[in-house]
Amino acid sequence: xxxxxxxxxxxxxxxxxxxxxxxxxxxxxxxxxxxxxxxxxxxxxxxxxxxxxxxxxxxxxxxxxxxxxxxxxxxxxxxxxxxxxxxxxxxxxxxxxxxxxxxxxxxxxxxxxxxxxxxxxxxxxxxxxxxxxxxxxxxxxxxxxxxxxxxxxxxxxxxxxxxxxxxxxxxxxxxxxxxxxxxxxxxxxxxxxxxxxxxxxxxxxxxxxxxxxxxxxxxxxxxxxxxxxxxxxxxxxxxxxxxxxxxxxxxxxxxxxxxxxxxxxxxxxxxxxxxxxxxxxxxxxxxxxxxxxxxxxxxxxxxxxxxxxxxxxxxxxxxxxxxxxxxxxxxxxxxxxxxxxxxxxxxxxxxxxxxxxxxxxxxxxxxxxxxxxxxxxxxxxxxxxxxxxxxxxxxxxxxxxxxxxxxxxxxxxxxxxxxxxxxxxxxxxxxxxxxxxxxxxxxxxxxxxxxxxxxxxxxxxxxxxxxxxxxxxxxxxxxxxxxxxxxxxxxxxxxxxxxxxxxxxxxxxxxxxxxxxxxxxxxxxxxxxxxxxxxxxxxxxxxxxxxxxxxxxxxxxxxxxxxxxxx
Numbered sequence: 410x411x412x413x414x415x416x417x418x419x420x421x422x423x424x425x426x427x428x429x430x431x432x433x434x435x436x437x438x439x440x441x442x443x444x445x446x447x448x449x450x451x452x453x454x455x456x457x458x459x460x461x462x463x464x465x466x467x468x469x470x471x472x473x474x475x476x477x478x479x480x481x482x483x484x485x486x487x488x489x490x491x492x493x494x495x496x497x498x499x500x501x502x503x504x505x506x507x508x509x510x511x512x513x514x515x516x517x518x519x520x521x522x523x524x525x526x527x528x529x530x531x532x533x534x535x536x537x538x539x540x541x542x543x544x545x546x547x548x549x550x551x552x553x554x555x556x557x558x559x560x561x562x563x564x565x566x567x568x569x570x571x572x573x574x575x576x577x578x579x580x581x582x583x584x585x586x587x588x589x590x591x592x593x594x595x596x597x598x599x600x601x602x603x604x605x606x607x608x609x610x611x612x613x614x615x616x617x618x619x620x621x622x623x624x625x626x627x628x629x630x631x632x633x634x635x636x637x638x639x640x641x642x643x644x645x646x647x648x649x650x651x652x653x654x655x656x657x658x659x660x661x662x663x664x665x666x667x668x669x670x671x672x673x674x675x676x677x678x679x680x681x682x683x684x685x686x687x688x689x690x691x692x693x694x695x696x697x698x699x700x701x702x703x704x705x706x707x708x709x710x711x712x713x714x715x716x717x718x719x720x721x722x723x724x725x726x727x728x729x730x731x732x733x734x735x736x737x738x739x740x741x742x743x744x745x746x747x748x749x750x751x752x753x754x755x756x757x758x759x760x761x762x763x764x765x766x767x768x769x770x771x772x773x774x775x776x777x778x779x780x781x782x783x784x785x786x787x788x789x790x791x792x793x794x795x796x797x798x799x800x801x802x803x804x805x806x807x808x809x810x811x812x813x814x815x816x817x818x819x820x821x822x823x824x825x826x827x828x829x830x831x832x833x834x835x836x837x838x839x840x841x842x843x844x845x846x847x848x849x850x851x852x853x854x855x856x857x858x859x860x861x862x863x864x865x866x867x868x869x870x871x872x873x874x875x876x877x878x879x880x881x882x883x884x885x886x887x888x889x890x891x892x893x894x895x896x897x898x899x900x901x902x903x904x905x906x907x908x909x910x911x912x913x914x915x916x917x918x919x920x921x922x923x924x925x926x927x928x929x930x931x932x933x934x935x936x937x938x939x940x941x942x943x944x945x946x947x948x949x950x951x952x953x954x955x956x957x958x959x960x961x962x963x964x965x966x967x968x969x970x971x972x973x974x975x976x
Contacts, residue, residue: 477501489539498525522567532577563597587612624691641665653688670717678709705734743811762790793907794833822856834904845877864890892924916957
């Protein structure tokens with residue numbers, strides 16, 4: 410019995426000593442570890458990584474070492490000096506403790522977790538990006554003794570409550586994500602493995618060239634990718650993406666080569682409820698969306714197949730069809746009925762000029778006002794060949810009573826259109842007007858629009874007349890905030906707007922008694938500092954428009970602006 414007590418005492422002392430050593434090691438080597446982490450991270454970056462404090466533990470992820478960086482930040486040193494690429498309330502890294510032992514043995518990072526990270530990506534007009542922070546091999550400082558490298562041997566990673574802002578000034582793209590949670594699990598040490606991911610986003614807004622494609626959308630993605638690291642091949646396995654109420658599924662593969670991205674993807678919406686498609690429209694997905702009376706069916710499917718690089722595009726096709734749609738919001742007096750559309754975008758080769766765009770039986774009715782349209786476009790790059798007809802009336806006051814308009818304080822006015830077109834750009838340019846079929850009128854009467862952050866826009870009257878020779882703006886009379894503006898003129902080749910290789914030509918007479926430009930120069934929403942010595946843009950604003958403008962000589966005519974502005 411005494412022997413057993415002694416053995417237990419010895420074992421207890423051993424356990425206490427072992428725990429004491431485990432607890433003491435992080436404190437004994439804390440300064441060395443902090444210096445090593447900063448040295449390793451900053452040695453190969455154009456940006457500076459920093460943190461306010463570090464917490465080191467062996468117990469949290471035993472038998473591995475857990476290093477938690479408080480108030481982590483990654484800030485540019487050069488072109489984007491002062492721009493925060495990334496910050497995080499906490500950045501936790503799990504390191505294989507065995508990698509600290511042995512000469513020149515690389516440090517193995519096995520797990521990364523970021524709490525409340527804020528990632529800010531900025532691309533300038535010339536394509537310079539602030540995420541390009543890795544130094545070229547020749548720029549790394551040579552040392553007499555080899556410096557230990559870091560090896561990514563991840564088993565999992567995690568982002569919690571992240572926010573991301575992506576601003577690309579070269580493509581006028583702005584993406585803002587809030588409330589992002591993402592996890593990924595897989596054995597990154599293998600050359601071929603499955604990456605199991607889960608992503609949910611509370612709020613996502615996507616804008617391109619001033620057009621909102623998603624507005625405060627909610628997303629959820631469960632996806633498994635089979636990754637072949639040697640071939641840079643990513644194969645989609647089980648996956649499901651939910652955007653608001655729309656569920657999408659995709660299959661296929663993406664391969665990242667040195668200069669090319671090779672894609673073979675198919676996607677579809679497995680459901681057929683129009684409710685899910687309607688939820689994608691900006692402002693349509695309201696808090697009480699479950700109570701909105703929505704009926705109708707829809708179909709959505711598509712594919713992308715081929716190589717993408719700076720000069721080549723893959724073939725792709727997207728088809729969607731809506732039938733018998735109707736929408737009635739419970740707190741709005743009017744509904745939208747007879748919603749229908751068939752859209753087919755088919756680009757069968759790498760040449761975008763082979764693309765055919767077709768829209769058939771497009772229409773809806775608000776109250777008793779119908780709107781209908783059909784169109785098709787061929788050879789959109791070299792010589793746009795367009796067939797289209799648009800007919801109907803849109804009463805903006807009724808639209809505001811049928812559709813939720815977040816941030817809009819006032820909207821009224823009547824828009825009417827009755828336009829027919831069947832011609833191609835080359836026929837107009839050759840002045841073969843006897844072969845041009847283009848006629849009709851479009852008009853705006855008493856339009857008033859007031860939205861948050863914008864002055865009141867009033868278009869008293871705008872009348873446009875379509876002829877085989879040109880599109881004539883007979884009258885345009887408006888009050889834009891404090892500014893008055895009236896104009897008349899014509900556009901000689903309206904179809905040039907479709908082709909990125911053509912220039913639209915025309916002539917206008919413009920008159921204003923007073924134009925206050927400052928109220929239209931909105932402050933940049935983002936607080937991101939722009940580099941003071943950023944490279945200048947290589948493209949001109951409105952470089953596809955060639956309009957001769959004549960300002961009518963009126964004594965009282967004046968223009969007032971305190972800030973520089975391109976006019």
